[in-house]
Amino acid sequence: MxxxxxxxxxxxxxxxxxxxxxxxxxxxxxxxxxxxxxxxxxxxxxxxxxxxxxxxxxxxxxxxxxxxxxxxxxxxxxxxxxxxxxxxxxxxxxxxxxxxxxxxxxxxxxxxxxxxxxxxxxxxxxxxxxxxxxxxxxxxxxxxxxxxxxxxxxxxxxxxxxxxxDIRIPLWNKLAINCVINPLTAIHNIANGGLQSPHYQQLIAQLLDEFLLVAQAEKLTFEKSDLEHNVSQVIAMTAENYSSMHQDIHFKRPTEIDYINGYLLQVAASHGITLTAHQALYAQIRQLESV
CATH class of the missing domain: 3.40.50.720 (NAD(P)-binding Rossmann-like Domain)
Structure with a gap:
């Protein structure tokens, strides 16, 4: 045994x-x-x-x-x-x-x-x-x-x-979701369902567009419509929940930002790609961690 x-x-x-x-x-x-x-x-x-x-x-x-x-x-x-x-x-x-x-x-x-x-x-x-x-x-x-x-x-x-x-496919699928939900809910101090507000939709779309640039550079194929569906589905199904990053910030614990948006930024940099939206979220989480 x-x-x-x-x-x-x-x-x-x-x-x-x-x-x-x-x-x-x-x-x-x-x-x-x-x-x-x-x-x-x-x-x-x-x-x-x-x-x-x-x-x-x-x-x-x-x-x-x-x-x-x-x-x-x-x-x-x-x-x-x-x-x-x-x-x-x-x-x-x-x-x-x-x-x-x-x-x-x-x-x-x-x-x-x-x-x-x-x-x-x-x-x-x-x-x-x-x-x-x-x-x-x-x-x-x-x-x-x-x-x-x-x-x-x-x-x-x-x-x-x-x-x-190839475990990278499901890992990157989940990364796309985490790169959106985790930092946004932590920064704005909201439950996951709060991201259903029209206020966040343009930024979510930009985050996914940037994610796709890096995935394509890594020769990983994703459809934007699938990513949008996955993110929306998780937000709806966990509407009352608070993300792990939200809870880490709330309880003043270190976050996993270096392994979520930070990891995406690291891979992007290796391809010479700039991710404006993800870089902004990363900086904001780092600021919240230092408070």
């Missing part, structure tokens, strides 16, 4: 732990701080679960459901406990940690995931807030048996989970 380890005390990590219990999957949790207070979660069906930190057994699969900026220090902290056979799974918003993980762990299988499952955390209590599909793809593929076992595990944990030959 694979030894599954979930890193951190975040909402999605806690949700994964609850899914392990529901699916009868053995697991342990590694927390990155000295806190010993148990974590609890209430699922959408009303079931409740509680967790403690694990005993530190060497993992076969290490899932990092963290903020993007937490990935590097977490990998560094646990490096001596990660055998070369261990499959490392990156699960976070934005893009930009993949190369870091590939370089830091040149012999390990690596998988990249993104999910639309949702949960929110207040202190030591997590509430599951939404179901959704998940996307996955290999950054470095293991042997056939480990590959099949790992894919089967994530198919259970994050059902429905779709596997992609």
């Amino acid at each position: 694979l030894n599954l380890t979930i890193v951190g005390r975040g909402a999605i990590g806690t949700l994964l732990a609850a899914r392990c219990i529901e699916q009868n999957i053995a697991f342990q949790m590694w927390w990155r701080d000295a806190v010993t207070t148990p974590l609890s979660i209430t699922m959408k069906d009303g079931k409740q679960h509680q967790f403690q930190q694990g005993k530190g057994q060497a993992p076969d699969i290490l899932i990092l459901p963290l903020k993007a900026w937490q990935i590097a220090p977490a990998l560094d902290e646990f490096a001596e406990h990660i055998p070369t056979s261990c499959c490392i799974a990156l699960l976070h918003n934005g893009i930009g940690t993949e190369t870091l993980a590939l370089n830091a762990f040149p012999d390990n299988p690596l998988v990249r995931l993104t999910t639309n499952r949702a949960a929110k955390k207040q202190q030591d209590t997590v509430l599951e807030t939404g179901y959704g599909n998940s996307q996955a793809g290999w950054l470095r593929t293991p042997g056939d048996q480990v590959k099949q076992e790992t894919e089967a595990l994530f198919n259970r944990l994050l059902s429905p989970c779709e596997w992609h030959r």
Whole structure:
């Protein structure tokens, strides 16, 4: 049986732990701080679960459901406990940690995931807030048996989970949505549904136009109509929710802006492309972080 380890005390990590219990999957949790207070979660069906930190057994699969900026220090902290056979799974918003993980762990299988499952955390209590599909793809593929076992595990944990030959496609699809919703809701201090106002439509269109310029330079093909539909759909379906970046600004936490609009700006610069609208949002979020 694979030894599954979930890193951190975040909402999605806690949700994964609850899914392990529901699916009868053995697991342990590694927390990155000295806190010993148990974590609890209430699922959408009303079931409740509680967790403690694990005993530190060497993992076969290490899932990092963290903020993007937490990935590097977490990998560094646990490096001596990660055998070369261990499959490392990156699960976070934005893009930009993949190369870091590939370089830091040149012999390990690596998988990249993104999910639309949702949960929110207040202190030591997590509430599951939404179901959704998940996307996955290999950054470095293991042997056939480990590959099949790992894919089967994530198919259970994050059902429905779709596997992609090129994980960049779903990651960039989600990046387009996050580049719009996250910074705008944080800057204007509104719930996601506030972006349905006509006031924001011209800017949203400009942000997507700029996104398409960079995607095309990267030889990734997207239709603007599809991106507009995806953004509008997410705004409507999560109208009462506050984005993660909004919450980070509200609670004076670091944001993932460097891995969302910042990542897009970095790629754009490598192609000599200027993104006026995204640069403005990036600067405004940086200003809010410093307040």
